[in-house]
Amino acid sequence: xxxxxxxxxxASINSQTKTIYMTSFMRDLYANIPNVGIRKLNSAYAIxxxxxxxxTIESNYRVDIDNYASVDFSSIIDLVGGVDLEVxxxxxxYINMYLDEQCRLQGLNASDYYVAGGGITHLNGNQAxxxxxxxxxxxxxxxxxxxxxSRQREILVQLMQKAxxxxxxxxxxxxxxxxPLITHNIDAATLTTLIANAPSYINYDIQTDRIPYDGLxxxxxxxxxxxxxxxxxxxxxxxxxx
Numbered sequence: 001x002x003x004x005x006x007x008x009x010x011a012s013i014n015s016q017t018k019t020i021y022m023t024s025f026m027r028d029l030y031a032n033i034p035n036v037g038i039r040k041l042n043s044a045y046a047i048x049x050x051x052x053x054x055x056t057i058e059s060n061y062r063v064d065i066d067n068y069a070s071v072d073f074s075s076i077i078d079l080v081g082g083v084d085l086e087v088x089x090x091x092x093x094y095i096n097m098y099l100d101e102q103c104r105l106q107g108l109n110a111s112d113y114y115v116a117g118g119g120i121t122h123l124n125g126n127q128a129x130x131x132x133x134x135x136x137x138x139x140x141x142x143x144x145x146x147x148x149x150s151r152q153r154e155i156l157v158q159l160m161q162k163a164x165x166x167x168x169x170x171x172x173x174x175x176x177x178x179x180p181l182i183t184h185n186i187d188a189a190t191l192t193t194l195i196a197n198a199p200s201y202i203n204y205d206i207q208t209d210r211i212p213y214d215g216l217x218x219x220x221x222x223x224x225x226x227x228x229x230x231x232x233x234x235x236x237x238x239x240x241x242x
Contacts, residue, residue: 005045074125089118098130
């Protein structure tokens with residue numbers, strides 16, 4: 001049992017438009033999991049890890065996914081020296097609430113990690129994970145779990161921005177140090193190419209979104225049921241341009 005996946009983001013690199021698209025798939029999405037049946041999307045990872053989650057998204061949204069990576073988010077953020085984010089006073093309180101749990105599990109003193117209050121705040125890995133877990137208060141126009149996925153993408157964008165300040169040698173060293181923290185199915189040749197292209201990719205434009213798209217879903221109990229045809233068309237238009 002791998003545990004339900006709380007964050008599922010499809011990253012697509014378009015070398016023609018020099019754009020990286022990051023699309024969150026919300027955990028409560030209605031999904032037909034191959035050889036399992038109808039469940040929430042995040043249960044695919046609990047049942048079959050990355051491979052089953054990939055095949056579920058591929059079959060439900062008619063996309064080809066080359067690879068997957070399961071990431072130790074906290075350690076990767078620490079590798080680049082943390083991220084700077086605008087945090088509200090209410091969000092700071094929730095970060096500290098999550099830090100109580102996270103630090104207890106790691107044998108750490110939570111009070112050493114508490115966020116003092118709102119404003120532009122430098123977050124280390126543990127604090128950023130606490131920020132990424134918040135779903136009890138709005139983030140801009142996004143609320144509940146929608147705001148949660150918005151925070152997750154915001155952290156990733158900030159990580160990319162932080163990486164842009166690194167010279168090529170330092171960036172490649174950081175990427176190599178990240179690899180032991182990532183479970184993936186990327187073959188050696190592809191991995192070598194990705195690492196070599198990292199200094200170029202890091203400067204691509206970044207666009208983010210989430211599924212379900214606004215106005216293209218309905219609720220079935222706790223599950224979010226997309227208008228699949230309209231959603232698939234929009235997703236394909238975004239990442240494939242057709």
